[in-house]
Amino acid sequence: MRRAERDGRMRGLEKISNKRKKILDAAATIFSQKGFHQARMDEIAVAAHVAKGTLYYNFSSKSLLFAATVTEGMETIVRQVRAEMVSDLPFPEHFQLLVTSIVRLYLQHSDLAHIIFNEISSGIDDAVLMEIERVRGRFIEFIAEMLAWGQQKGYIKNIDLKLSAVALAGIIDSVCSHLLQYPEGANEEKAVETLHDILSSGLLKR
Amino acid sequence: MRRAERDGRMRGLEKISNKRKKILDAAATIFSQKGFHQARMDEIAVAAHVAKGTLYYNFSSKSLLFAATVTEGMETIVRQVRAEMVSDLPFPEHFQLLVTSIVRLYLQHSDLAHIIFNEISSGIDDAVLMEIERVRGRFIEFIAEMLAWGQQKGYIKNIDLKLSAVALAGIIDSVCSHLLQYPEGANEEKAVETLHDILSSGLLKR
């Protein structure tokens, strides 16, 4: 399909969406490579193949562009994890799948993932920071719900679920970051296995 | 009292050390409050009660001041954890003590801790970034050694120790950050207990 032909089909809003999407994609790349403060709007504009003004036409500030990037990226990830969870497997397999899915999606969207899994340091508008915390909170909630379900079914021990969800997110973030940082020694399968092992039965021998 | 006379009491290196220390203390405070990119040299100078030029007289750049802050802070923390570990308790109690110590020191030096436990995003000189990663690596090594010792004694299951150390650091960072962010619901003891519980025997019921 030729380009003109493809673009020709889209009109009005769709086309706008496309430009928004181009910007958000570029922003995700740059923000994840450089972090919020080090990312420059110029760079993002170049990466998105638009003029700098177009960034501001679509997002009224750098902070808001960041917020939009994180929020939309997050929604994609959560949606994907949820999609993979819609199964009627018994809980133990379900739990394993949860860990596996999150790791895979983390590694796919490593840029955004690290932002969401960790707290953002200061220097961003408070409103935007809160929005990001809210998004992260929803993700933690989602994990906590899964654990609650397992607890009801008698698979998860009697333990604080919110803290456990936080711990689960932290442990996955930590191991995945490590994987990404030392790709030579990386082994996704082994990492998933180790993570699942620790999360299931801890470090100590019985 | 004349200036020369007053200053005369302190000699050469000691005086430098004092000023160096004042600067490092101030830097630790500011860097932890604002993060590397948001911290301004002006602020640090004010907080250290020295002129801005003095910062550059002692540390040739912001990045190097940051590196020194992290390194020295880290050494303090590791030294303290090691000190608390010098006991001849049986391993299980030892392991519990390790977790407890790290959590306590993390909360005490939350600023530096989060920097060390997590990776630093870009924007800092590569040389400095490597220095910080090296420091973090040493901390992970330290934990891994502890686990290796437990494994030798038959307490730790057959598992990748490096990954486990990374996981342990990640889970502690995550839970402590959460504690610091939501201080109202914070309960250090319960957090330590939950952490220890997960790390010892996982989330699942046996």
Place this chain on the structure above:
Amino acid sequence: MRRAERDGRMRGLEKISNKRKKILDAAATIFSQKGFHQARMDEIAVAAHVAKGTLYYNFSSKSLLFAATVTEGMETIVRQVRAEMVSDLPFPEHFQLLVTSIVRLYLQHSDLAHIIFNEISSGIDDAVLMEIERVRGRFIEFIAEMLAWGQQKGYIKNIDLKLSAVALAGIIDSVCSHLLQYPEGANEEKAVETLHDILSSGLLKR
């Protein structure tokens, strides 16, 4: 009702005129509120209920829109003053009427008036600036003619008429601006009286 049908009722120029008028009204409001440099084309478009492109369809630049706004506004004012002057009163009453009329119209169109009475600071195309000065010059001429007529009739003393017209415009602008700025203490009648008093017989007792 189809679009063509609805629009069909208004023809060519009239419709343009209407849109032109809407724009000029909005421009007068915004320019007077914010001044030339602070007024944004976006704002004017919103105030005129037209798209920004329509502004440029009708006026090829911000400067020219400003010039048109001032010129048309001015013509309205002068026309109104002239209309009120068409009387066969004896000169002294005529003179009083002149002052009264200008003050009233100034306060009605305070926005444009201040622009015309005062000189415009730079930053506008020279061509446009000259156009505005020309408009202002015509107003000064108009006053000077009135004074010349009074001089011929022996009512106005032997004095430089151009300078006097400039002075008259300046004194009215100054007092009216003051009235607008401190509306709480404002008293239009008293202001007119004072102005007339000074312009008629000066500040000193005879």
Place this chain on the structure above:
Amino acid sequence: MRRAERDGRMRGLEKISNKRKKILDAAATIFSQKGFHQARMDEIAVAAHVAKGTLYYNFSSKSLLFAATVTEGMETIVRQVRAEMVSDLPFPEHFQLLVTSIVRLYLQHSDLAHIIFNEISSGIDDAVLMEIERVRGRFIEFIAEMLAWGQQKGYIKNIDLKLSAVALAGIIDSVCSHLLQYPEGANEEKAVETLHDILSSGLLKR
């Protein structure tokens, strides 16, 4: 006297003052030529022979630099007018001197004068705008005091003094602006004479 020699004498604060003064002089020139919004900080820096950063080292924003320029310039003018007023002439001559002095100083500092005599249009921080209005208010007060003194002595007619002061400032501003705008036909003496004539006994014949 050589430059090094001259500068050598000045130390610390004086030298700072000198740089401040250089900046304020340059700012007065540029602001008066271009107006607040059209004046660029770059230009002022070049005119002051300092780096742009130096502007911000001494004045924390463009608005505040503007405020300082106006305030300090104004103080100079008022001080000079007051200095010329310290005489024990009878009031009528005193009044003539007042007009003459203001006109002369206006023409000397035409840039600042027009800012002070007229109200500033919007777009400047409200705090700064108020400061400028305050400065202008003090000038009006000063004129009003002079008139009050003349009224007490029985020279000034029974008239609103505040409004009269405003009127006096306006008429002088208007005529001086006209003089500056059309320098070819300018005649300072004649302008002063006309102004004084109008202010003393008005436009009408007795």
Place this chain on the structure above:
DNA sequence: GATGAATGAGCTTTCATTCAT
């Protein structure tokens, strides 16, 4: 005729770093 998304030159402001004293 009318629109509004897109543009990019130009602006204010920040802040790590330097260097004369």
Place this chain on the structure above:
DNA sequence: GATGAATGAAAGCTCATTCAT
């Protein structure tokens, strides 16, 4: 050793103007 005034290279953001539709 210590200082802090001075610097200037960025960086975020604005807005008059254009042009494809």
